Amino acid sequence: MDAAVNTPVVVDSNDDGTVTQELELEKMGSTLEEAIVETCSMPLENRPRLPRITLSKRNRAVVKALSRMLIIFLEASRDLCETDLILFGTAMAVCRIIGAKFSTAGRTTAQSSAIPAWGIIIEERIATKMDGGGR
Template sequence: MAGDSAPHPTDQHPQVEAAMDLPVVVDSNDDEIVSHELEQMRSILEEAILETRSTPLENRPRLPRIPLSKRIRAVVRALNPMLVTYLEASQDLCETDSILFGAAVAVFRIIGAKLPMTGRATTQSSAIPA
C-alpha cells in the first residue's frame, strides 16, 4: 500500500536526472574537486537526505557495492565534511541511518551509477525452495 502511493524520486526532484551525469573533475596534483562541483554535490546530498528521511526503511532500495576508484574516493572525501552538520543535528540512530543512507544515494547519483528499483521486495520466484 505504501509503495503504490509513494512518488518516484525523480518526479519529486527534477534535478536528480540532471545530476546523474555530473562530471567530477579531479585535480591531478591534490585530488581536490573544484568549488562549483562542491555546490552541486551539496545540493544532491541535501536532496538525497531529505528524500531518504521521507522514505520508510522497507521502501529503500538495496544499494549494491561499487568498486572503489580514485574518482569515488574524491567524491566521498568531498562529501564527508558536508555530513558533519547533518550528523551533529541528528537526534537518534534512525535519523543518523537516514543521513548516511542519503549520503550513499548521493554518491551513486554523483558518479552516475544506476540505483536499483525502490523497495526491497523482489519478484516472487516460482521455484520451490529446497
C-alpha cells in the first residue's frame, strides 16, 4: 500500500487537470480499491483522522481521476453505510496518492482528551468555588 504514496501525476499542458498516463491511473485505481477494502474491515473508532489538503492543480487532478473510478464502486453500493465506507476509503486513497500524512492511530475515545485545556481550567475553578476554597 505504501507504494502508492507520492505517485507522480502528470497534468496536461492545457491546464484542465486531466491525468494523462495510463500507468498512473492503474496505480491510482489499485490504491483506491485497497483503501476501500481496508476501510470496510476497519471499525469506525479505528478510522484515521484525515488531513485537510490544498486545492493545487495536482491534487485536483487526482480527485478528478478518482471520481471517475468511484462510480463503479458507488453503483455496487447497497446502502448508505456502504456508501460511507466507499467515500471514506476514497478520501484515504487521495491522501495516500498525494502523500498527505494522516494519523493511523485512529480517533481518541478518551473523554479527557476531548475537553480542551481551557475547559478543564474553567471546570477546576468552578469546582474550587463550589467547595468554598476560592473566596
